[in-house]
Amino acid sequence: MTDTERAISVVVNGVPREATVPVRWLLSDALRHGLGLTGTHVGCEHGVCGSCTVLVDGQPTRSCLVLAVQMDGHEITTVEGLSRSDNRGGQVLHPIQEAFRECHALQCGFCTPGFLTTIAAGLDARDPSVEITDEEVDELVGGNLCRCTGYANIKKACRHAAARMRDAAATDVEAAR
Amino acid sequence: MLGGDPHPVKPAPFSYADPGSVEEALDVLTAEGEGAKVLAGGQSLIPLLSMRLAAPTTLVDINRVPGLDGITAGPDGVRVGALVRHARLLASAEAAGVQPLLRRATANVAHPAIRNRGTTVGSIAHADPSGEMTAVLALTGGSVTVATPGGRETVGWGDFFLGPLETSVHGPAVVLDAFFPALPERSGTAFAEIARRKGDYAVCGAGVVVTLDADRRVESARAAYLSVGLVPEVHDLTDAVGGQPVDTADWAGAGELARGLVDPDGDLHASADYRRLLVATLTARTLADAGAEALARMEAA
Numbered sequence: 001m002t003d004t005e006r007a008i009s010v011v012v013n014g015v016p017r018e019a020t021v022p023v024r025w026l027l028s029d030a031l032r033h034g035l036g037l038t039g040t041h042v043g044c045e046h047g048v049c050g051s052c053t054v055l056v057d058g059q060p061t062r063s064c065l066v067l068a069v070q071m072d073g074h075e076i077t078t079v080e081g082l083s084r085s086d087n088r089g090g091q092v093l094h095p096i097q098e099a100f101r102e103c104h105a106l107q108c109g110f111c112t113p114g115f116l117t118t119i120a121a122g123l124d125a126r127d128p129s130v131e132i133t134d135e136e137v138d139e140l141v142g143g144n145l146c147r148c149t150g151y152a153n154i155k156k157a158c159r160h161a162a163a164r165m166r167d168a169a170a171t172d173v174e175a176a177r
Numbered sequence: 178m179l180g181g182d183p184h185p186v187k188p189a190p191f192s193y194a195d196p197g198s199v200e201e202a203l204d205v206l207t208a209e210g211e212g213a214k215v216l217a218g219g220q221s222l223i224p225l226l227s228m229r230l231a232a233p234t235t236l237v238d239i240n241r242v243p244g245l246d247g248i249t250a251g252p253d254g255v256r257v258g259a260l261v262r263h264a265r266l267l268a269s270a271e272a273a274g275v276q277p278l279l280r281r282a283t284a285n286v287a288h289p290a291i292r293n294r295g296t297t298v299g300s301i302a303h304a305d306p307s308g309e310m311t312a313v314l315a316l317t318g319g320s321v322t323v324a325t326p327g328g329r330e331t332v333g334w335g336d337f338f339l340g341p342l343e344t345s346v347h348g349p350a351v352v353l354d355a356f357f358p359a360l361p362e363r364s365g366t367a368f369a370e371i372a373r374r375k376g377d378y379a380v381c382g383a384g385v386v387v388t389l390d391a392d393r394r395v396e397s398a399r400a401a402y403l404s405v406g407l408v409p410e411v412h413d414l415t416d417a418v419g420g421q422p423v424d425t426a427d428w429a430g431a432g433e434l435a436r437g438l439v440d441p442d443g444d445l446h447a448s449a450d451y452r453r454l455l456v457a458t459l460t461a462r463t464l465a466d467a468g469a470e471a472l473a474r475m476e477a478a
Binding site: 002003004006022023024025026029045046047048050053056059060061062064065066067069070118122138139142143144 | 186187188189190191192193194195205209216219220223224226227228235236238240264287288289290291293294374375376377
């Protein structure tokens with residue numbers, strides 16, 4: 001009736017994976033130790049810092065606050081899965097990844113994966129044709145701790161990425177005409 | 178297979194079950210005895226496991242139990258199932274329409290990533306006096322439905338909360354839902370909290386309900402606080418503002434009354450005196466907002 005180990009099926013960054021996990025493994029343990037996806041960084045390990053945030057079925061979720069066994073049947077996106085194929089053998093970064101690079105939104109980089117997954121999901125979920133507000137940006141970054149940047153450039157990157165996505169959406173509308 | 182290497186893991190060993198029905202969950206809880214613990218959203222429980230402040234022998238994960246994820250908003254109030262995530266309650270216009278405190282309070286629950294997973298009923302069952310939803314259950318005069326092997330019963334908030342992280346539910350039991358009564362007519366609400374960082378545990382928080390009479394005078398004013406007592410408490414502040422016209426009511430006086438009624442503890446983040454000051458300030462501020470809202474609702478009606 002109860003188990004200490006379970007076989008699970010998950011889709012990680014678009015790839016179906018089968019694994020047997022100890023039930024006391026956190027999702028962050030399974031990603032890093034089990035699958036070798038060390039892009040997910042583990043900071044406080046009790047939900048405060050946000051470094052380990054991944055997307056579960058598209059929703060930002062602390063990977064230190066769910067058990068790996070609970071992910072059976074679910075789809076997980078880590079920072080390694082934010083980029084898209086360019087169909088020519090390369091990868092295209094998500095607009096927020098590009099914006100982080102352009103705006104110098106990281107220094108040591110420890111917190112960056114959690115910011116990228118959280119902000120990418122937030123930007124993807126909103127109507128790109130509407131200009132992003134300061135309140136929205138604060139809400140996007142407010143659950144993640146950064147000890148280097150003072151947030152100024154992270155918020156700048158959010159606005160930058162939102163503007164790029166707005167331009168891209170406008171271009172798409174234009175092209176559809 | 179994964180896990181061949183002995184990687185360091187924070188939680189102490191436990192066994193795991195994910196039953197497919199409430200009855201099955203109660204069977205596992207009964208068979209496993211005192212060491213078994215129900216897991217819903219896990220946003221409070223899993224940190225406790227990782228810090229080894231809790232070491233249950235068995236986790237009974239109810240996430241696969243069907244029928245527990247409903248939000249039912251009716252004229253009497255809003256019933257929230259055990260698997261409704263904070264984010265869904267926050268987004269529910271129907272729930273906010275019947276009881277606006279639900280949206281106001283949920284917006285203050287942690288950060289979006291935590292609201293995506295954490296459940297409203299779970300935070301009530303966790304009975305943390307710094308939790309938003311425990312205070313809202315108390316302020317609205319709500320109740321929970323508890324399933325035990327003996328049947329299902331409704332437990333009012335006053336009988337449910339016994340102390341910090343302690344409820345009257347003992348033995349094999351699953352909290353199935355929470356019921357928040359509707360906001361009465363001619364009433365308004367407000368909710369505010371002070372935290373070191375938005376979304377962190379509140380140093381102090383206040384939820385209030387103001388009800389007016391037909392002459393736009395204050396009929397009643399009540400408040401519940403976060404991080405102030407050992408269990409949620411509802412304080413009646415009508416003595417300070419009752420009978421006063423809503424636009425000139427002595428909200429600051431009600432804040433002073435509240436300051437004398439509460440008995441907070443001091444800790445690393447705030448002294449008891451500072452918390453009393455926050456109670457006075459937040460009470461005055463939220464009552465004024467709630468009074469204005471009550472008036473606006475009366476005029477709209």
